[in-house]
Structures are given as structure tokens and as C-alpha cells.
Amino acid sequence: MIQHIDVHAVLRASVSGVYTDLVTRPTGRAVRERIERDIGDGRAAVAVMDFTGVGCLDYSCADEIVANLLRERVRVLLLRGVTEAHRDAIEAVLAGHGLAVVIERSDGTLEALGPSHTAEGLFQELVARRLAARTPGGTFALTVS
């Protein structure tokens, strides 16, 4: 089963509803804890995290949410709705931890972000679970929405 996480909705539910930016450690912590409650006990195999509607994402929040979830609660994290600025922050914290995620581009193809030795294993895992397949163009795409 894939865990779906609408980050913007979680942000609005976790802190004051008016903010669209994922900034500061306390905000990141509040969002992560809410996601962890939704995941429940144990570790999710695959989670899709949708950043659509999120404005600024700073390093503190990227670390608190993406890196900590990957370290503790999710095996494969697939990110959707990620802007270039989100990507910069996420890439930096992943490098610091030696972690990797999969990003779904706007055309539906998948791209790994993070150290290559860690990233390659993510595609293999998604394919093994029949959640992704190689496209005719040689890239990967999800087989489920």
C-alpha cells in the first residue's frame, strides 16, 4: 500500500492555516509528527509526498520532514509537485545524510535525487513492487497513481 501525503494540507492542519511556507524547525516537526501519526505504527514501504501548494521550503524543514521520515518511517519516498527551490533544499539535506528520494517530474517520469549508490536501489525497489516500470524512452514512470 502506498501512503499518500498532501504536504500543504498537513501544513495547514498543523500550524496556523494562513501559512503556505514550510519554514522553521518547529513547523517542520509539527508537520512530520502529523504525518507519522497518519502512517501509524511501523514503517511505510512507499509514501508519495505531494508538495503542490507549498511556497518556500527551507533547509530546516526539509531536514525535519524529508530526511527524518526517510531515516525512521518510510523506506521509499516519492516526491511530487516539487519546485526547483524545493529541490535545492531537499537535495542539500539528502546529501548530508547520504539518503535518496524519487521525484516524479511534471511529465510523469521518475528521477532519483541523492547519492547514486542509494538512488539506484530505489528504482529497483519500486519495480520489484510493481509500482514503477521502465518506459519506452528508457526512463521510469509509476504504474499506479
Next chain:
Amino acid sequence: MTRLVEVPVQFDDRSFDQFAGGFAQAMSDGERVLFDAHAAEWASPYGLVGLLAAGDAAGRGRAERPLLTVPTNADVARYWSRIGFFHEAAGLFEIHGRYPKSRPQPESDVLLPVTPVRAAEDVHEVVSRIQQQASAILASEVGLDPKATMGFAMALSEACQNIVEHAGTGGWVAVQSYHWRRRLARRVVVIAVADAGVGFRHSLEPGEAKRFGDRWGDAAALEAALIQGVSRFRDPGRGQGLKGIRNYLARWEGKISIRSGTARISIVPPWDDDVALKDGLPLFPGSQVSILIPEQSSGKP
């Protein structure tokens, strides 16, 4: 008896040490302090938030607030008012002299008026306001790619969070764009953040002092934080904020300087001749951060 601290005529990061020297001397005997800004002709955002931090420190634990004389040049007083300095100063100083009492007016060159930062909510507010106000100016006047605006907001967020997480007290932030004729002959956008809190050395001391041994001090603490990405928090992933700011600035040939205690560290871009690390400066409480991004022309400043 009142001790006098002169506010430099041109008050910016370069003249700040002269101001800090006067401040350290005036604070040494517990007398009331008078900050004399009557001759001030220009102040950068760094100078203004630094002056607020000085006022904060000079009034702490004392029965009387420090005194402040307003610049006699009406244009200067008007500008200080417009950027929101007096709005914040009114709570810290006993102010002498005339100045416009209006609330800070956002104008094209003031991307963010002097704004207090005490809690995470304030950082949210600052980030939200800068995005509403700054993106067009950053693109049209400083030549930043519109996509870089979000990175700018992120750098601002991380700089402000240092106050919330490490200072042990509140501080102030201001962002302004101006033409820097004297040094660069270009437009620049400047983020200035200052507090009069515990400073980097005190914040990092429990975890780092032993590692540095005899070298431990303000300079070593700044080096640990900015260059090595060390944080007082032990969890992995901490200390990435300043590193992130450095990465962002490297892309735009920007400059960051952090002054804390008796030292100042800078990541010096090719267009500047500043020194990377300066120690033995006059003691000034807390931390003062300056982030500067020059106008991009032909891709390079």
C-alpha cells in the same frame, strides 16, 4: 553619569567595529548610555539593527532605558522612520529629537522594514512578507532570476532562525535594496539580522570547546558554525542552515558576514577585499549577520 556612544556618520558593517568599541567602553561601568546619532548621515540596515541590539543590551537589567539622539538631518530621520527603526527603537530607548511618527511604509527599496524576530511565527511572517514584496524588485533591480526569489526567502528564513534557536533573546531583521556607490557601484540587496543574545561561542561551547582546546573563542565558534556546519544540537542534519545560505550565495556571488563577540567571519566573494576571519574586535553582545547579493550584470557582478 551618562556614557556617550557615538553612532558613526556612515554607519554600516565597516564602521560597526568603531561603534562596538565605544559601546564596550561605555558599558564597562554600569552607567546609563547615550547613543548619539545626531551626526549620522547614512546607515545601512546592518547599522540600524545593530543599534537596536545595542539598545537592547544597554537597557537590560537596568532601571533606566538608554538614551538616543535622533539624526539632525531631517532626511536621515525620515529614512530611519520609513524603514521602521524608530517604531522598534521607541520600546528600547528614551528618544530625544524630532522624527516622523508614522508607521513604517513599505517602499520600493525597503523590501522588509525593521521587524522583530522572537519566535518561529515571526519567521513565517517575515518569509511570507518578503515573497509578496520582493520578487519583482529582486528580478528587475538586482537581476536575480525570478526562481532565485524562493532561495532568497529560504536564506532569510535560516538567518532569522538563528535568533530563535540560538540567541536566547529576540532580535531584528531588515532587508533593503540600494545602490552601493562607494564600494561596488552596483545595486545590492542586503539582509541584516542582529540580536544581543548569547552569541555563537556561548551557544556552541558545551559541545565544541573541548575539541578546539586553546583555540576556543569567538573566532573558532564562528568557524565551526559557518565553515564546518556545527550546531549546538546533536541530532544529525542540524547546522545545515548556514551551509544552505553559503550555497545560495555562491551561486549569486553574494557575501555573508557574521560578527559575534570579538570576531567576524566572512565568505568573501571575488569582488570584495574583506578578510575572511577577524579576531580581537571590540566585544559586542549576540550575533550580527549581513547577507549581501550584488546586482547581476552579464551573469557576474
